[in-house]
Amino acid sequence: MKIRTLALSALLLQASLAIAQEPAAAAHQETRPNGETVRVFLDCRTRCDFDFIRQEIPYVAWVRDRKDAQVHLLITSQRTGAGGRENTLAFIGLEDMASVTDTLLQVSSPTDTDAEEREQLTRTIELGLIAYVARTPQAARLDVIWTAPAEAMLDAVEADDPWNSWIFRLRASGSLGGEERTSDYSISGSISANRTTEDVKTEIWTYGRYAESSFELSDGTTTNSLRRDYGASLLQVWSLGDHWSAGGEVNGGHSLFGNYDLRFWVAPALEFSVWPYV
Structure with a gap:
């Protein structure tokens, strides 16, 4: 009777282990990758x-x-x-x-x-x-998401430019010198205005210079040397596409040193760029 009891207990224990292993095996099969997953x-x-x-x-x-x-x-x-x-x-x-x-x-x-x-x-x-x-x-x-760099996002936003793309430059200089028998001074300056857009390029430039020198000769007389120059120019170019642009330039000026009261000329402008304009 004791032997039968032990045999029955062993049989029940084996059946319990088998029942307990079935869910674990099923769970293992569920976590195994299917054919859709790399x-x-x-x-x-x-x-x-x-x-x-x-x-x-x-x-x-x-x-x-x-x-x-x-x-x-x-x-x-x-x-x-x-x-x-x-x-x-x-x-x-x-x-x-x-x-x-x-x-x-x-x-x-x-x-x-x-x-x-x-x-x-x-x-x-x-x-x-x-x-x-x-x-x-x-x-x-899956979705592909691209994050634009900060500079690209800034380029995409239209800038608020109160100057409407115009750039102005003002330059001025002067000098003063002298010795016992000589003296000289000069002053010069220029003003420019440039504007470049996708369609047109404009450059305006005006300048002036005045210089005077004095020399005292051995006989006590004084000789003066005077230089006076001024002028202006205008360049206007229109874009004709990604590689070509055309326009013209107008120049005029006066030069005492160059020995002309007024000089004026017009010139065409044509440009071809191997690389597309950016």
């Missing part, structure tokens, strides 16, 4: 926060055995000359992904924190895995 084996030979990577990239199946993987991700690193870290990420396709391979570099600066390095590495992993995920039905659940 299976990735992470072979990290540097500092990698696997828990963080798995949390941030949940749309692939991370496997522990390379034989079960479709992608072998090998990560190695080395120090840079500046004191940062350069990570090399080799994406090696396996099974039906064998034709897809890639290598990406991720470089961190010596001032980056551990959290920043971790985020940069994880982002580079995501960029490399997109090529594999795009070949599965999981691609329908």
Whole structure:
């Protein structure tokens, strides 16, 4: 009777163990990746926060055995000359992904924190895995988002320019000198106004100079030398497309040193740029 009781207890214990193992086996089967999910084996030979990577990239199946993987991700690193870290990420396709391979570099600066390095590495992993995920039905659940750089966003916003693209410049200079028998002084200046837009370019320039020198000769007489120059110019050019522009220039002036009271001329302007105008 005692033997039968022990046998019955053993039979009940075995049945209980079998019942308890069934849910665990079922749960294991539910967590196994299906055919829609890319299976990735992470072979990290540097500092990698696997828990963080798995949390941030949940749309692939991370496997522990390379034989079960479709992608072998090998990560190695080395120090840079500046004191940062350069990570090399080799994406090696396996099974039906064998034709897809890639290598990406991720470089961190010596001032980056551990959290920043971790985020940069994880982002580079995501960029490399997109090529594999795009070949599965999981691609329908992914969106590509591009963040414009700050300078591009500034260019897209029309600037509030109270001067309407005009640039004005004012220049002036002078000199004064003398010795026992000589003296001289001069003054000069110029004013310019420039405006450049996508359609037209305008340059206006006017200038003037006055100089006088005195020399006392050995016989006591004084000789004066006078120089007076002034003039103006106008350049107007219109854009004819991405490479051509045409216009004209008008100039006029007076020069005592050049021995002309008034000089005036007109000239055409034609330009071709090999590279498109920006």
